[in-house]
Amino acid sequence: MSEDKPTTPYRGRLAPTPSGYLHEGHILTFRTAWERARENEGKLLFRMDDLDPNRCTAAxxxxxxxxxxxxxxxxxxxxxxxxxxAPYEQSKRSSFYVDAMKKLYQLGLIYPCKKSRKDIRAHGLLDTTGNEYLYPESFRSSKTDIKNSEFPEMINWRFLTQAGKKVEFLDAKKAGQSFLVGKDLSDFLVWRKDGLVAYELATVVDDYLMGITEVVRGEDLLLSSARQCLL
Known part of the structure; x- marks a missing residue:
């Protein structure tokens, strides 16, 4: 008896960042993504995640x-x-990210952040991994603290999280994953003051608009996946 195929056609993606040459981790991830797409008789998209002009080059x-x-x-x-x-280069998709920022702004889910990394480190709240400082709730500002002409460029913007909320998702390899807001993650950047969208928001916007049904990525991006689930 043949297994029932999923009702939603499979759409996977390859999404390298051209800030250097590929290494073994990239190769394993991309080959797995390719195999998953072909096994599921689906489509595989190639997207160039070239957001940062200072690091990503045509070469x-x-x-x-x-x-x-x-x-x-x-x-x-x-x-x-x-x-x-199309387009399949993130450097050419800024209008989609600005549209998403406007929607988040209207929903009251983002706010401007004028605190520096030094300010955040000085507060001394580390996440459960001990690798990243949590953004203190007392540092939050109102979205009315800026002029409309500043939106969204030239200022940091953060996504408003809810302390105590669990973020759960199923990982095909590592099974159920659970992260706790206020311990594992906190308010995170969605827009940078240099006028560039943050990785998490760009990824969510593009994966949604491109109809991606499965993401293959390294285990080092599990926490990032939790942020993307919130978005």
């Missing part, structure tokens, strides 16, 4: 595509092939 982007082709990987949509979800 690294070209080398990335060449290396992935050399691995025997192929994709159905991407910057070199086009597709219904």
């Amino acid at each position: 690294y982007a070209s080398a990335c595509i060449e290396d992935m082709r050399g691995m025997g990987l192929d994709w159905d949509e991407g910057p070199d092939l086009g597709g219904a979800s």
Whole structure:
């Protein structure tokens, strides 16, 4: 008896950041993503996550595509092939991120942040990993603290979290995952004062608009996945 196929067509993605050459971790992740898409008779998208102009270069982007082709990987949509979800370079998708920021603003889910990293470190609240400082609730400001002309550029914006809230999701390899707001994560950046969207927001916006049904990524991004679930 054949297994029932999912009603939603599978759509996976390859999303390298061209800030350097690919390493072994990239290769394992991308090959797994490719295998998952092909096993599920789905589509695989190639998206170039080139948000940061100071780190991402055309040379690294070209080398990335060449290396992935050399691995025997192929994709159905991407910057070199086009597709219904174009453009496939995040550097060309800023209008989508601004639209998302406007919606978050209207819902009261983001606020401007003028505190520095030094200010946050001085407060001394570390997350459960001991690697990142939590943003204190007492540092929160009102979205009315800025002028409309400043939105959203040239100022940090943070997503408003709820202390004590559990963020839970199912990981196909590591089973159920659970993170606690106020312990594992806190209010996080969605927009940077240099005028660039933060990784978490850009990823959520693009994965949603591109119809991605499964994300294959390294275990080091589990906490980031929790933030993306909140968004």
